[in-house]
Amino acid sequence: MSKGNLDVVGIGNAIVDVLxxxxxxxxxNNGIRKGTMTLVEAAQAEALYAKIGPGMEVSGGSxxxxxxxxxxxxxxxxxxxKVAHDQLGSVFRHDIQAAGVTFETAPLVKGVxxxxxxxxxxPDAQRTMNTYLGACVYLSPEDLDEEMIxxxxxxxxEGYLFDRDNAKRAFYKAAQMAHKAKRKVALSLSDPFCVxxxxxxxxxxxxxxxxxxxxxxxxxxxxxxxNDFEAAISAARVQSELCAIxxxxxxxxxxxxxxxxxxxxxxxxxxxDTTGAGDLYAAGFLHGYTSNRDLKTCGRMASVAAGEIxxxxxxxxxxxxxxxxxxxxxx
Amino acid sequence: MSKGNLDVVGIGNAIVDVLxxxxxxxxxNNGIRKGTMTLVEAAQAEALYAKIGPGMEVSGGSxxxxxxxxxxxxxxxxxxxKVAHDQLGSVFRHDIQAAGVTFETAPLVKGVxxxxxxxxxxPDAQRTMNTYLGACVYLSPEDLDEEMIxxxxxxxxEGYLFDRDNAKRAFYKAAQMAHKAKRKVALSLSDPFCVxxxxxxxxxxxxxxxxxxxxxxxxxxxxxxxNDFEAAISAARVQSELCAIxxxxxxxxxxxxxxxxxxxxxxxxxxxDTTGAGDLYAAGFLHGYTSNRDLKTCGRMASVAAGEIxxxxxxxxxxxxxxxxxxxxxx
Numbered sequence: 001m002s003k004g005n006l007d008v009v010g011i012g013n014a015i016v017d018v019l020x021x022x023x024x025x026x027x028x029n030n031g032i033r034k035g036t037m038t039l040v041e042a043a044q045a046e047a048l049y050a051k052i053g054p055g056m057e058v059s060g061g062s063x064x065x066x067x068x069x070x071x072x073x074x075x076x077x078x079x080x081x082k083v084a085h086d087q088l089g090s091v092f093r094h095d096i097q098a099a100g101v102t103f104e105t106a107p108l109v110k111g112v113x114x115x116x117x118x119x120x121x122x123p124d125a126q127r128t129m130n131t132y133l134g135a136c137v138y139l140s141p142e143d144l145d146e147e148m149i150x151x152x153x154x155x156x157x158e159g160y161l162f163d164r165d166n167a168k169r170a171f172y173k174a175a176q177m178a179h180k181a182k183r184k185v186a187l188s189l190s191d192p193f194c195v196x197x198x199x200x201x202x203x204x205x206x207x208x209x210x211x212x213x214x215x216x217x218x219x220x221x222x223x224x225x226x227n228d229f230e231a232a233i234s235a236a237r238v239q240s241e242l243c244a245i246x247x248x249x250x251x252x253x254x255x256x257x258x259x260x261x262x263x264x265x266x267x268x269x270x271x272x273d274t275t276g277a278g279d280l281y282a283a284g285f286l287h288g289y290t291s292n293r294d295l296k297t298c299g300r301m302a303s304v305a306a307g308e309i310x311x312x313x314x315x316x317x318x319x320x321x322x323x324x325x326x327x328x329x330x331x
Numbered sequence: 332m333s334k335g336n337l338d339v340v341g342i343g344n345a346i347v348d349v350l351x352x353x354x355x356x357x358x359x360n361n362g363i364r365k366g367t368m369t370l371v372e373a374a375q376a377e378a379l380y381a382k383i384g385p386g387m388e389v390s391g392g393s394x395x396x397x398x399x400x401x402x403x404x405x406x407x408x409x410x411x412x413k414v415a416h417d418q419l420g421s422v423f424r425h426d427i428q429a430a431g432v433t434f435e436t437a438p439l440v441k442g443v444x445x446x447x448x449x450x451x452x453x454p455d456a457q458r459t460m461n462t463y464l465g466a467c468v469y470l471s472p473e474d475l476d477e478e479m480i481x482x483x484x485x486x487x488x489e490g491y492l493f494d495r496d497n498a499k500r501a502f503y504k505a506a507q508m509a510h511k512a513k514r515k516v517a518l519s520l521s522d523p524f525c526v527x528x529x530x531x532x533x534x535x536x537x538x539x540x541x542x543x544x545x546x547x548x549x550x551x552x553x554x555x556x557x558n559d560f561e562a563a564i565s566a567a568r569v570q571s572e573l574c575a576i577x578x579x580x581x582x583x584x585x586x587x588x589x590x591x592x593x594x595x596x597x598x599x600x601x602x603x604d605t606t607g608a609g610d611l612y613a614a615g616f617l618h619g620y621t622s623n624r625d626l627k628t629c630g631r632m633a634s635v636a637a638g639e640i641x642x643x644x645x646x647x648x649x650x651x652x653x654x655x656x657x658x659x660x661x662x
């Protein structure tokens with residue numbers, strides 16, 4: 001595979017997830033707000049790790065999950081993100097490459113370790129995340145591979161990158177590289193509190209630099225400070241070129257040129273872990289988008305991919321999504 | 332919990348498992364014999380890791396799995412084994428302590444990394460293991476905690492320790508410590524090829540130092556070079572004091588004082604990964620044994636614990652086995 005000929009390149013935090021089962025009391029007693037992503041420093045991360053139950057380590061990271069899912073769907077995907085030169089960094093590198101994703105970002109050789117995200121899964125299948133960003137913080141504009149970005153149909157950026165300055169600068173530079181090559185830029189808003197932390201910049205970004213916006217209901221409402229979903233949709237209609245908004249079991253809404261397309265959620269027998277639902281939705285959508293499918297088909301592919309990931313533990317697909325699309329008559 | 336007052340202390344290799352799905356062709360093309368455990372050196376381990384699919388890291392190790400399961404069953408369990416001072420070592424330590432097991436063995440500070448075992452899971456739910464022993468090799472008699480061993484009702488040793496001299500010396504010394512304190516020594520044969528590598532020593536060990544022997548059908552036949560299961564049982568009847576032999580879906584057989592007790596396998600809706608079946612069988616059995624239950628009850632507890640672990644991915648229980656025993660009316 002040539003790295004200059006990708007469908008999608010994802011740029012984001014390179015993280016290993018530590019999945020651990022917990023209950024609502026644990027979250028409450030530790031002052032952790034359910035369903036959100038909280039950034040923690042090294043010492044806090046260690047203190048929390050000492051309290052949680054046995055874990056399962058699986059490669060994660062929002063845009064990285066999207067890239068892995070795109071490869072599983074049959075798209076040509078790449079990823080740019082920063083790990084450290086350590087064991088968890090090797091795990092991350094192995095897993096994303098083994099998934100079929102082109103990943104060549106040089107590791108950080110000295111300093112902080114590879115990022116880890118403690119994903120606390122409650123009995124209702126909700127995931128609550130505490131992330132220690134570690135080496136991710138050192139992703140810089142110099143890490144951007146221009147051949148990869150200018151050659152990819154879509155450069156997909158996760159909002160979480162906005163939490164640190166180096167990464168944010170990389171973010172803008174990547175968007176610039178992509179547009180210079182007349183490629184599309186997609187953004188996932190990532191988390192309502194991440195949006196809250198960076199609202200003004202996100203709005204400017206969406207207006208000026210983003211062609212495809214992914215968000216969930218809470219994120220889009222936070223972005224536009226909307227009181228209800230309809231108001232948020234109205235704002236999105238005006239301010240974004242193409243926007244896909246996920247609504248959990250209520251499905252999703254695609255907004256394009258004033259038109260609104262409603263997409264049903266894929267029925268799932270048992271939701272076991274919602275980690276990665278948004279990441280996989282974006283993957284399904286972009287798989288359709290970069291193969292020139294109509295938006296309804298893109299939405300259906302997105303729903304099938306998201307439905308698969310919430311029926312398993314972890315945010316990387318454990319079976320071929322390309323086969324699944326065929327089996328569901330959604331290919 | 333006092334570490335001098337345990338029900339069972341397990342001594343074995345401290346390993347992080349890398350679970351990865353594969354198929355029969357992959358095993359065949361890489362000359363790997365299905366269902367076995369093969370020891371690999373660092374370079375071989377890296378070469379194989381580069382070829383396998385995305386993984387999931389979960390703490391493992393045979394006796395360590397048994398200790399974690401014992402804690403989940405409500406027994407007081409300890410573990411002695413050697414990790415390195417690295418990220419995977421921290422993962423191992425966290426997980427076994429979070430499971431409720433007393434684990435205090437000092438890590439190896441310099442040299443080789445924490446052990447990892449690539450567990451390749453085929454669609455038939457069989458697991459095939461390639462183990463790089465790393466720091467485990469440095470478990471030595473000095474690592475044995477005499478307070479822990481002399482205070483525990485049973486010291487449980489995994490046969491895999493016999494693959495390296497340091498660990499083997501630790502093995503004999505632990506048996507000696509336990510017997511000096513008038514405690515019991517249990518041994519799991521671990522793997523037919525491990526038995527094959529060390530047959531004479533294992534026979535002497537079983538005759539002279541072991542009170543409770545765990546084996547599966549292939550292992551007990553290998554130990555006594557028996558042509559059929561009946562011949563192996565006859566040999567066990569003569570040579571071991573108490574022996575529990577697992578036979579997968581055919582259940583298990585407990586041999587004690589010439590008497591043979593047959594135990595049914597626990598029905599399992601769908602076997603997804605047989606990793607840890609033997610480890611959990613031993614845990615269930617020892618949980619009953621150390622709480623003075625009759626052998627039939629010990630066998631039933633063993634079957635329930637083993638049935639649970641093969642219905643999930645990984646060899647550490649993901650829900651309370653004590654609750655499960657109650658639900659199954661086996662407590």
